[in-house]
Amino acid sequence: MARVRLESLKKHYGSVRAIDGVSINIESGQLVVLLGPSGCGKTTTLRCIAGLEQPTMGKIYFDDREVTHLSPSERNVGMVFQFYALYPHMNVYENITFPLRACRVPRKAIETKVKEVVQIFQLGGLLRYKASILPPGDQQRVALARAVIRDPNVLLLDEPLSALDEKFREEMRSELGKLQKRIGITTIYVTHDQREAMALGDVIVVMKDGVIVQMGSPEELYEHPQSVFVGNFLGTPGMNFVECLYDNGLLFLEGTEHRLSLKRSDLFAKLSSYQGKEVILGIRPEYVSLFEKSFENGLSIAILAIEPAGRYRLVDFLIGERVFRVRTDWSLPLIVGHKVYLYFSEDHICLFDRSSGEAIVT
Amino acid sequence: MNNNTYYESIIERKSRLSVITRIIILGLFLSFTVFPLFWLFLSSLKDRLDIFAFPPRFLFNPTVENYRGLFVKTFLEGGAGQTDFALCLANSFITAGLGTFFAVVLGVMAGYACSRFHFFGKNDYLFFTLSTRMLPPVAVIIPIYIMFSRLGLQDTRVGMILLYTMANLGLAIWIMKGFYDSIPTQYEEAGLVDGYTRWQIFWKIIIPSVRGGIAATMGFCFIFAWNEFTFASIVTTRYAKTLPPRIAAALGAAGLDWGQVAAAGFILIIPVLVLFIFIRNYLLMGMTFGVLGRR
DSSP: OOOEEEEEEEEEETTEEEEEEEEEEEOTTOEEEEEOSTTSSHHHHHHHHHTSSOOSEEEEEETTEEOTTSOHHHHOEEEEOTTOOOOTTSBHHHHHHHHHHHTTOOHHHHHHHHHHHHHHHTOGGGTTSBGGGSOHHHHHHHHHHHHHTTOOSEEEEESTTTTSOHHHHHHHHHHHHHHHHHHTOOEEEEESOHHHHHHHOSEEEEEETTEEEEEEOHHHHHHSOSBHHHHHHSSSSOOEEEEEEEETTEEEETTSSOEEEOOOHHHHHHHGGGTTSEEEEEEOGGGEEEESSOOTTOEEEEEEEEEEETTEEEEEEEETTEEEEEEEOSSSOOOTTOEEEEEEOGGGOEEEETTTOBEEEO | OHHHHHHHHHHHHHHHHHHHHHHHHHHHHHHHHHHHHHHHHHHHTOOHHHHHOSSOOSSOOOOOHHHHHHHBOOTTTTSSSBOSHHHHHHHHHHHHHHHHHHHHHHHHHHHHHHHHOOOTTHHHHHHHHHHHHHSOHHHHHHHHHHHHHHHTOTTOHHHHHHHHHHHHHHHHHHHHHHHHHTSOTHHHHHHHHTTOOHHHHIIIIIHHHTHHHHHHHHHHHHHHHHHOOHHHHHHOSSTTOOHHHHHHHHHHHTSOOHHHHHHHHHHHHHHHHHHHHHHHHHHHHHHTTTTTOOO
């Protein structure tokens, strides 16, 4: 396994900029998730690392060795494709030993290696089956076994769970995470599912339109989004946003009579240049509390809808023209149409520049 | 397990409902397809009297005289000795077989190139290869005849093999391209990542995945070349003559010996029939150009 370093990687297809200057530093043994909506360049980045695409500009290093212009076979990477790409005419044994046979590993060494991965991925009874008849979960384990059997520098996973159904996906997700930690292999994981990213990533790299919007630990990204985009993209449901007018420690919520007075002194300093200007207030659904009685700084708003979600309920309000979602437990009796008081936890308030969407305070 | 019994019960119900309709439709279908073959076979075993008997006879004394007559000259044809039937049969096998072989070998590679790579004029090239199949043979027979006689290919097996290779190549490329198109490029990418070269991947992953397609292509090409009449009747006269023009010629030469014609016809059908039985599943895939799946 190796450290992986991308230096201002660019891939242009004519005038389309699939990746436009991506730099990432991945420590050995880390699991890094490339997260973003479709077309954000995450898969292209992965394919550049695999050698399946030639970057237009920029460099790729494994440890200190530059691999930018090496062919895929010279890079020693393991890759699991979205639909696994197991060779349909081969059985499981032939599939997982295929990478070893490419570099003419002696038969004895192959057998040892096979025993090892069979044990790790629990493929014991499957070796003689045709890969194409296995259920998706087993196919995925076979694909993983094939990818790691050569002790690759880096393991590349391209949406490996998207072919599984919902329930099974969560199971495989945690299994995948445990396996990665156990083998300790540097892993780059591409997904558009923020829950997968949050659950698996040591580091999450959020991408949009070919550039990195934010990079950091799951907690960092969740609690301190650097832009409206990240705040909205992470979390189920995502962050709530309200347009406000800032005036001397007061936030006037646009389209309503409501106002919030800010107490945190560190906010004032950062907001000083926004005096009399518009900002966006962002807050996660779980950081808003609901009360029956009036409270200082509480907003009295009528309930629009209630959606039970297991241990919690999601309660919708209308602030201005935006739906505002609050996650709350079952302790308070709530009725649609009745007014309750919303109290924002000020420690968890984020403020964003209205025109750029960049964070002012998180 | 539950699922299986569920599906079985559906199948059972369906078959009980429609079994009679099916028998009727199948019966009609068979009377159009299998019965003529059956009649051909019967006629080839009849003597002259039985052939012209009315009402037609299903019970008679079978004779192999018609088959013998194909290979051995009768008294009327000038006494003992062999006819050219065996030669024509061999010619048919050689020209159709090798023509198919070369067309498939080239088609397998060209089809892959057309499916996976971009090159200048690809679409025009693909259209051009297919258009060779759209032309009626009559339209190109004269230029071909002139070319062949100038090149000394007239009435040679080499000429016929070239002709059948050319005639089948377009079809082979298109069918094979269809099969390659249905294979996701991920397999090749997986092979690249696993440490193989493109050429190795082609042989180890792609070719095994399109075995069915190759079989189907071979079937189509062989049947075309084996049955081909127009070119063979113009270009070949004696040494490279194939069966179809040979049988047609027999119709005129010694009156209408329907027994012999039936025997020759039956011999002509046998290889196609055998081939069909072996590759019938693949042929269906070939006709749908791989859309039914590859396994």
